[in-house]
Amino acid sequence: MTQLPLRAQLASALGRSAATLSRMTGRGDGSVIGGRIGLLLEPDLLRQLARDRKLALVSATNGKTTTTRLITSALLELGEVATNAFGANMPAGHVSALAQHKRAPYGVLEVDEKYLPQVLDTTGAGVVCLMNLSRDQMDRAAEIWLLAQKWRKALSGRPTHVIANCDDPLVTWAASTAAKVTWVAGGQRWKEDSWCCPECGGPLDRKDADWACRECTFHRPEPQWAVDGDSAIDPRGQRWLLDIQLPGQANRSNAVMALAVAEAFGVTVDRALPRLREVTSVAGRYTTVERDGRHARLLLAKNPAGWLEAFDVADPQLPVILSVNAQGPDGRDTSWLWDVDYRILRGRPVFVTGERRLDLALRLDVAEVAFTLCDTFNEALAMQPPGRVDVIANYTAFQHIRSEFGRAV
Structure with a gap:
């Protein structure tokens, strides 16, 4: 490969250092901050x-x-x-x-x-x-x-x-x-x-x-x-x-x-x-994590199409924990919840958590899906009997749950 110009080499090296420091201090995986610093020093670095x-x-x-x-x-x-x-x-x-x-x-x-x-x-x-x-x-x-x-x-x-x-x-x-x-x-x-x-x-x-x-x-x-x-x-x-x-x-x-x-x-x-x-999970998706005999499989669903696919994967015989946030990466507007057909969850034990749990609770109530409202994910998980449970969460809710288990990959 052609050697980078000196400015690009410096920008790339400083970016890698920032990414490493971010990981070492537990602030993140460094996959964004390193690039931001590199682009700040050399705007044409990606090219x-x-x-x-x-x-x-x-x-x-x-x-x-x-x-x-x-x-x-x-x-x-x-x-x-x-x-x-x-x-x-x-x-x-x-x-x-x-x-x-x-x-x-x-x-x-x-x-x-x-x-x-x-x-x-x-x-x-x-x-x-x-x-x-x-x-x-x-x-x-x-x-x-x-x-x-x-x-x-x-x-x-x-x-x-x-x-x-x-x-x-x-x-x-x-x-x-x-x-x-x-x-x-x-x-x-x-x-x-x-x-x-x-x-x-x-x-x-x-x-x-x-x-x-x-x-x-x-x-x-x-x-x-x-x-x-x-x-x-x-x-x-x-x-x-x-x-x-x-x-x-x-x-x-x-x-x-x-x-x-x-x-x-x-x-x-x-x-x-x-x-x-050889691929068994992707950035935490489909990973099963364990706590006190409860084995929770993590499924990501960010939008109506994603929820449809999550329902396809979820085991209808298991209880399910649903978690929804509305932070920047999720989108602040939760009106998309009304495009999801939650009736498929009728008859299952459903537990609702996340920052916008009341939005989701209203949607489930209209769909005539019985549920239990929980203040936190930990509370919802603790209410499960030992055994398996499916967890479906949107983006930042999913990342929060991952962090509870050391960001399982």
């Missing part, structure tokens, strides 16, 4: 760190941290990989990740949906993975059609190889301007944000996995890859069992997206799939 590397950018409303982890595992077949493993998905996090692995020839970066055009322009990444777009953080994120429009404009005319989920009409529309697209039938359980055609505004007709606009020619492209139950089907029609350890249909979709990206880097399925099987 310089990205130069000469083969990069993949991963963006979506849901699943990007997990898919980034899966792709990274697959690409380890080729050598060292730089990645923002803990979800710091804005430029400061990208700088920190690349600086920490300054000699890695490969990089896989999770990118916040809003920042994708900027990061793509800065890094010139050769591969972009786009999975889904749905409502999220309503007080911060723009209308998702506007996000899709920004993606579409950013990809237009670029030589970037895009791996895109063709089951999501917004993702398909955004990716269709790219010079090269590999279409993946990754599924779309949450459809409430894509009943209208992004091309003309007409209604979309849906039949099984297929969709097409009733008023123009916009339609679902033919996929090269597909997830079919517990298997992936590759472009040659070969079926591969997705016997990964991460649970749920959404993670099998994430896995087939990861396999498609890995093949774009030259890693065949037979080499990539064993790497994917």
Whole structure:
């Protein structure tokens, strides 16, 4: 790799030192502060760190941290990989990740949906993975059609190889301007944000996995890859069992997206799939933690689509603790709770906690779901009998619970 200019070397070194100090003092994992300091000293540091590397950018409303982890595992077949493993998905996090692995020839970066055009322009990444777009953080994120429009404009005319989920009409529309697209039938359980055609505004007709606009020619492209139950089907029609350890249909979709990206880097399925099987948890997601005989499995759900996937993974025979905050990273607006169908929890022991527990309690009351209101997570956990319990929490509530157990990964 080309040696960095002296100013960039200094900025990178000081950023790494700040990140190390942050970890040593227990203030955080250093994945943001190091990048911020580096960018303060050298505003063009991300571009310089990205130069000469083969990069993949991963963006979506849901699943990007997990898919980034899966792709990274697959690409380890080729050598060292730089990645923002803990979800710091804005430029400061990208700088920190690349600086920490300054000699890695490969990089896989999770990118916040809003920042994708900027990061793509800065890094010139050769591969972009786009999975889904749905409502999220309503007080911060723009209308998702506007996000899709920004993606579409950013990809237009670029030589970037895009791996895109063709089951999501917004993702398909955004990716269709790219010079090269590999279409993946990754599924779309949450459809409430894509009943209208992004091309003309007409209604979309849906039949099984297929969709097409009733008023123009916009339609679902033919996929090269597909997830079919517990298997992936590759472009040659070969079926591969997705016997990964991460649970749920959404993670099998994430896995087939990861396999498609890995093949774009030259890693065949037979080499990539064993790497994917090694991933057991992602930044605390799906981890089971234990206290006083109570085994709590941690599930993250940040928005309506995410809650739908969490319900798919949660065991209906177990009690469930729900925790919701509304801090900056969550979005201050909790009106999205009314888009989640909580009736699936009827008949289960449900315990509600978090800073916005009263908002969630009202939503559950309207859905006729019986629940117990708890002041803290510890109180909710202490009320459980010894055995297993599922915990579903949004972002900062999830991080708070992780910290209770030493930020389990």
